[in-house]
Amino acid sequence: MSKPVVVLATSNGTGLGHLSRQLAVGHALRDDAEPVYFSLSRAVGVIRHQGQRGEYVPSRERGWIPTHVWHHYLRDRLTAFVAETKAEAVVFDGVVPYEGLLLARARLPGVRFVWMRRGFWRPGARTAPLAAAPLFDLVLEPGDFAAAGDNGATAHRTDAVRLSPITQLEYLDLLPREEAAAELGLDPGRPTALVTLSSGVLNDVVTPGAAAVTALLEDPDWQVAVVRSHIAAGRIPLADESRCVELAGVYPLARYLAAFDAAVAAGGYNSVHELLTAGVPTLFVPNPTSGTDDQPARTRWLADQGFARHADASDLDDVRRQARALHDEHERERLRKACAELPKPGGSREAAEQVARLLRNAPRPLDPAPYRRLRAKSAMVRVLGPKGMAVARKALRKPPAAGPTAPLAVTVVPDAADGEPAAPQALPDGVRPLHLTEDFSQVQHSADPVEHLITGASDDYRKRRETILRQYYDVRAVGA
Numbered sequence: 406m407s408k409p410v411v412v413l414a415t416s417n418g419t420g421l422g423h424l425s426r427q428l429a430v431g432h433a434l435r436d437d438a439e440p441v442y443f444s445l446s447r448a449v450g451v452i453r454h455q456g457q458r459g460e461y462v463p464s465r466e467r468g469w470i471p472t473h474v475w476h477h478y479l480r481d482r483l484t485a486f487v488a489e490t491k492a493e494a495v496v497f498d499g500v501v502p503y504e505g506l507l508l509a510r511a512r513l514p515g516v517r518f519v520w521m522r523r524g525f526w527r528p529g530a531r532t533a534p535l536a537a538a539p540l541f542d543l544v545l546e547p548g549d550f551a552a553a554g555d556n557g558a559t560a561h562r563t564d565a566v567r568l569s570p571i572t573q574l575e576y577l578d579l580l581p582r583e584e585a586a587a588e589l590g591l592d593p594g595r596p597t598a599l600v601t602l603s604s605g606v607l608n609d610v611v612t613p614g615a616a617a618v619t620a621l622l623e624d625p626d627w628q629v630a631v632v633r634s635h636i637a638a639g640r641i642p643l644a645d646e647s648r649c650v651e652l653a654g655v656y657p658l659a660r661y662l663a664a665f666d667a668a669v670a671a672g673g674y675n676s677v678h679e680l681l682t683a684g685v686p687t688l689f690v691p692n693p694t695s696g697t698d699d700q701p702a703r704t705r706w707l708a709d710q711g712f713a714r715h716a717d718a719s720d721l722d723d724v725r726r727q728a729r730a731l732h733d734e735h736e737r738e739r740l741r742k743a744c745a746e747l748p749k750p751g752g753s754r755e756a757a758e759q760v761a762r763l764l765r766n767a768p769r770p771l772d773p774a775p776y777r778r779l780r781a782k783s784a785m786v787r788v789l790g791p792k793g794m795a796v797a798r799k800a801l802r803k804p805p806a807a808g809p810t811a812p813l814a815v816t817v818v819p820d821a822a823d824g825e826p827a828a829p830q831a832l833p834d835g836v837r838p839l840h841l842t843e844d845f846s847q848v849q850h851s852a853d854p855v856e857h858l859i860t861g862a863s864d865d866y867r868k869r870r871e872t873i874l875r876q877y878y879d880v881r882a883v884g885a
Contacts, residue, residue, distance in 0.1 A: 422674055547570060613718040687714070691704045
């Protein structure tokens with residue numbers, strides 16, 4: 406008998422955190438279900454490195470779909486994807502359960518829906534999304550090494566099953582130091598520091614990153630590897646290229662952690678749990694503008710408990726001072742011993758067990774009332790249109806919505822018969838090429854609209870996707 410299919414969905418995020426957690430859960434699920442991925446992150450192509458199948462869907466922030474209908478687009482895309490894959494469950498990892506996700510839930514009463522909701526919400530973070538919890542069959546909260554320091558909006562809620570921490574190191578084997586260093590272009594005989602700050606989409610990582618690199622290189626024996634994110638918005642200068650290596654597109658980085666004697670990292674969930682699980686002495690320089698995630702609180706608590714060091718990104722003197730402290734072998738040994746006392750992560754297996762248990766039970770009946778309200782609100786937004794929504798936002802003292810107010814005029818450019826992207830063609834002014842493709846590289850690198858298809862999509866699914874295309878874009882032509 407074939408295994409049930411589970412869709413592992415993620416929000417767009419500003420890095421790889423949501424995807425990395427879902428890859429860990431997907432690996433743990435393999436005995437009980439077949440995972441497929443559905444992600445709003447431009448970095449979704451990393452799943453192919455682990456032999457996984459999935460699909461990209463553009464977020465509102467890409468500016469390809471008018472804001473007032475984007476949730477309907479997401480609803481239609483997810484509903485079609487579930488039908489194509491014959492999925493029996495959708496597990497969503499993200500802070501905000503999008504309205505389009507919940508509208509799809511209303512159309513899929515026989516499919517179980519799970520919300521993977523990380524803790525450590527920042528003070529003042531918008532808490533309205535928490536009201537969606539009852540619309541899910543199950544809410545899961547990944548554990549956090551610093552959970553005792555979490556005073557955010559989710560800390561005292563009882564609506565989630567709390568798990569152990571989740572990290573890909575639950576199933577990935579670390580490469581030996583010499584092999585890892587060789588693959589990264591590093592000298593395994595020299596002390597080596599890793600600098601891996603956030604993508605820079607939300608904050609300046611170049612300034613504190615440059616300060617850390619400069620301080621680490623003050624010791625002439627040390628070399629530094631600087632990570633450049635898949636969706637990086639800035640580039641940390643290497644300072645001394647004879648002792649610096651830029652790591653671009655290395656994923657999963659966790660496999661290579663044995664190559665490093667120390668690290669300077671942001672305070673995101675995955676960085677914290679991968680580095681400390683691997684016992685890498687780490688200075689955390691948290692992102693102070695990381696949306697909902699309270700990176701400063703997480704990393705301050707870890708530093709106060711002696712598991713890591715901490716510096717404020719705005720205090721460059723402190724960043725340099727704390728980075729220099731990593732040169733001290735006694736300090737690094739103290740941090741390694743402290744990290745060895747942390748519990749071993751096992752949250753992906755626990756999450757998989759929860760999902761497998763859910764699949765063994767019949768779907769619970771849906772309460773139609775909240776979905777009626779959702780549909781009414783969604784219909785009202787669509788009726789108001791961009792002009793009406795602009796007036797409403799102004800009355801509510803909200804900034805104007807970003808993105809187009811009318812469907813983009815496009816010519817659809819399908820992949821060529823051999824599966825390669827079709828050759829570019831001249832288009833009339835105001836008309837953009839839209840790539841209908843199974844190629845993940847188009848997702849990451851193209852500024853033009855991309856409609857991505859799961860590998861091996863059926864003819865019926867392609868036709869359904871073409872119908873969706875025509876609903877949300879102004880399709881002028883379909884190229885050969």
